[in-house]
Amino acid sequence: MKRKNLITLLWITVATSLFFFFVFTDEMTIENFMRTLLISTMYSFLLGIGNGLINDFLNKKFPWSEATTKRTVISIVSILIANVILVYFCNYMNFVVFQKAVTTQEYFSGRYNFINWFTINIALLISTFLHAKSFMEELKKTSKKEVVEQKLIAKSANAQFESLKNQLDPHFLFNSLNVLSSLIDENPKQAQKFTASMSKIYRYVLEQKDKELVTVEDEIEFAKTYCDLLKTRFEDSVDFVFDVEKEDYRRFVVPLSLQLLLENCIKHNFATSSRPLMIRIFSENDTLCIENNLQVREQMKESSGIGLSNIVQRYSLLTKRNVFIEKSEDYFKVKLPVLSAKPNVVSIKIDDTDKAYERAKKRVKEIKSFYGNLISYCIIIPFLIIINLVTNPKHIWFYFPMLGWGIGLIAHGMNVFAIGKNWEEKKIREILEKHNRQ
Structure with missing residues (x-):
């Protein structure tokens, strides 16, 4: 047991000793006080340490958070058996050994059954309080841990998403400047047009980079402008075909995904006038597809890993639908999921964890109210029992x-821990999971 628990038992011993000495002792002598102190110490420490050791053992073997039902059953059985044995032993030592009021035969004849029953009830109340306190501490730790973990996950996802989006700026600018530098020597007039178009495209990049999703229509218009720039440089070596269904235009994809995939097509394949690179962008079964004929470069520069992996990671943060890749000897195809709704998953996670934290605070407040009620019950009811038995034992x-x-306390406990809240929490989880799957 912890040191503070032993100190608490010591204070309980002193308090009960003084109470019984001044209220129930006829001869107030040092000898009687020491006997009362010894008996109080025996009851307090044997019952307190016994129940405390059982509670500590069960916390290690059957934690409340992992096996609540099993722990509850084992706790009830163990505290009943332990407290009956401890109470009978303490009362035997008190009445037979210390006070010598009865013999062993008289003690076990049934004469002290009422006293044993009464003491067992007091011990069970105290033991119930200890186990309830342990449950509340475990629940608070678990709730706090879950809330902290959810906040960390949400913050990590948000940071990861921002990091992925921030990769787009330098990557796009680097590739665009490469195209521009080659045009300056080849065709200065085209370079001027390219610079003007590139400024428009870069403005789009700056506008869209903070968004999690954009409409297919906006992405297609941007991709067409970008393809015009590629045609400026590669002329007849590259050809583009757009065949996207109109009903998909109001749906959503991750921003700049087409631009990254078009860059990959140019980067990983060679293109000549005799063997042009054909790139198709079309709709297929709730996906937006980018397909090109396979003309792999013999000497390819080392990939930076930003393009396709970036798109896959961003989709994984927004939806459970996957990005599919098809590759054969003749073509290479990437299928981007087209989303009907516009989820804001990262923000939802953060908002949900904030709401979860508020719900956890409210729940802890309800639990504290219940245990305050339980503590009051454990203190006042024994006091009333003592007053009844001392003043008028014939009239119970x-x-x-x-x-x-007790009935009100049970109803309070059921409302806090069992029937009252489970269906609400399950429904909330179902709604959130359904929303996140969209």
Whole structure:
């Protein structure tokens, strides 16, 4: 047990010793006080340490967060058995050994059954409080850990998404400047037109780079402008065909995906007037396809890994639908998922974790309220029992507050931990999962 728990047991021992000495002891002598202190120490430490060791053992073998139902059943059985044995032993030591009020035979004859029953109930209340406290601490740790993990995942995804988008700027600019530098010597007038067109394209890049998705129509218009620039340089060596269905225009793809794939086509294949590179952009089964005839360069520069892998990673952050790649001896095709809705997954994750944190705070508040109610029950009911048995033992009335309050306590616990919340939480999870799958 922890040191603070031992100190708590020591204070409980002193408090109960003083209470029983001044209230129930006729002769207030040092000898009687020491006997009362010894008996209180025995009860406090045997029952406290016994229940504490059981709770610690069960926490290691059957944590609340991993096996709640199994832990509950084992806890009930173990504390019942342990407390019956400990109470019978403590009462035997108290009445037979220390006070010498009865013999061993008289003690086990049934004369002290009521006292044993009463003490067992007190011990069970204390043990229930210890296990409930352990459950609350475990729940708080688990809730806090889950919220922190979800926030870290969301922040990591957001940072990863921003990093991927920021790769597009230098990559596009580098390739565009390469095209421009070759045109300056070959055709200065075309270089001027190319510079004007490149400024328009770069403006589009700057406008779209902060977006997670853009319409297919915007991406197609941008791709056509970019293809015009490529035609300026390669002339008859490259040919482009656009065959995208009109109903797909209002749907969504990741920004600059076509531009990156067009760059890959040019980069990985050779193109000549006699053997032109044919690039088709068309719709196919809820995907936007980019296909080119395969004319692989014999000596290809080392790839930077930004193009296709960038698109795959960005799609993985936005949807569960995959980017498909087909390759044969004659052609190379990439299929981009076309999304009907415009999910904002990264932002949703962050918002959801904030809401989850608020829900966790509200739930912890509800749990604290329940355990405050439980602690009050464990303190006040035994006090009422003692008052009843001391003032009027023939008329037992403590059952009424004990049962009435107990039923209310059980209902409170069911509302916090069981029936009241499960269906709401399951429904919330189902809605969020359905939304994220879109």
